[in-house]
Amino acid sequence: xxxxxxxxxxxxxxxxxxxxxxxxxxxxxxxxxxxxxxxxxxxxxxxxxxxxxxxxxxxxxxxxxxxxxxxxxxxxxxxxxxxxxxxxxxxxxxxxxxxxxxxxxxxxxxxxxxxxxxxxxxxxxxxxxxxxxxxxxxxxxxxxxxxxxxxxxxxxxxxxxxxxxxxxxxxxxxxxxxxxxxxxxxxxxxxxxxxxxxxxxx
Ligand code: AMP
Numbered sequence: 646x647x648x649x650x651x652x653x654x655x656x657x658x659x660x661x662x663x664x665x666x667x668x669x670x671x672x673x674x675x676x677x678x679x680x681x682x683x684x685x686x687x688x689x690x691x692x693x694x695x696x697x698x699x700x701x702x703x704x705x706x707x708x709x710x711x712x713x714x715x716x717x718x719x720x721x722x723x724x725x726x727x728x729x730x731x732x733x734x735x736x737x738x739x740x741x742x743x744x745x746x747x748x749x750x751x752x753x754x755x756x757x758x759x760x761x762x763x764x765x766x767x768x769x770x771x772x773x774x775x776x777x778x779x780x781x782x783x784x785x786x787x788x789x790x791x792x793x794x795x796x797x798x799x800x801x802x803x804x805x806x807x808x809x810x811x812x813x814x815x816x817x818x819x820x821x822x823x824x825x826x827x828x829x830x831x832x833x834x835x836x837x838x839x840x841x842x843x844x845x846x847x
Contacts, residue, residue, distance in 0.1 A: 653731035659759030660821045662766040669735050683736035713742040741827040756832045757843045770814045774803040
């Protein structure tokens, strides 16, 4: 990297099932920048049994967000180790206070928002059916069973995981939208050069 090259500070946003993980890994494979995923960061802490990990587990198990002050401290602490790198943040910021705290610490150059229609995500996320006894997984689109709703080998009925049921998926997507709407509005309102807001529509 040349001496005059600037470091890129980027954020990627997108609902569960929007393809955020895939897009992020494509970007980080082709460009020299660090990928920091808040979910991975929390899961790492949980695995290591750190104080934050124990706290995070209690919230994640209840399907709740980690409190803003804890999450912000953790993310900013991690970013301190990456000052000499370009980075792409994934999963953080998730709320307005987190976005404001990040803004106070760093100038964000770009926000990529993957705007995938609810219907498309719902189709993707609800396409998975499993045979509970064996754990065999089918996907209605890519790997369908020979007969709809029936396991190929045993002839037993397939089920959908609680997480993959349309009503659960819709609830998760709605919660994501409610949380992140203020964050997106905040970024859309930032006009300071060279801020770039990228909206990718599917
Ligand atoms: P993810 O892998 O991004 O879906 O994150 C898994 C879980 O970690 C989420 O359901 C939240 O409970 C928690 N989490 C991840 N990122 C954040 C964040 N920025 N703020 C609060 N909680 C978070």
